[in-house]
Amino acid sequence: MTNPVDIRRKQLAFRASHRGFKEADLVLGGFASANLPGMSEAELDEFDQLLGLADQDIYDWVMDRARPDTNEHDALIARIRAFVKGGGAVVDRA
Template identity: 50%
Template sequence: MSDPHAIRRRRLLFRAEHRGFKEADLVIGGFARARLQSMTESELDEFEALLEIPDQDLYAWVVSREEAPEDVNGPVFRALAKSAHAVSRT
């Protein structure tokens, strides 16, 4: 029987890499590839909740095109936004 935590991480990675438009796939999927394996259960919960947000909204907040609502602005979101900004500077 497969490890339920590994299954959850694979599902989250798939969802992160298939957001609906290429820029979001790259930014959110890249973050997931780099960070999912080290996330705690609470961080996985936060990331999963972020993936429920419509693509255009989440991407706009991550790249600071729009300000993120306070209820979204948790540690995982801030790490995601920071990684997106690091990518954009290279």
């Protein structure tokens, strides 16, 4: 039987890579593929919440073009930004 957390990781990976906005697909999908396996359930919850936000907003935050209205996802956005700047390397949690 498959672990429910593994199923959730697969669902999140799919959502991250099928956003409908190619650049977001590449950034979020790549980050998900590299980082979801090592994420805790709390981190999965936060990533799930982030994926519920608008693609363009997430992309602008990750590309450092804009700042979110709240600091709720600052650490996760910083991890994704470091992933992008690091050329797709897995980023340790700070």
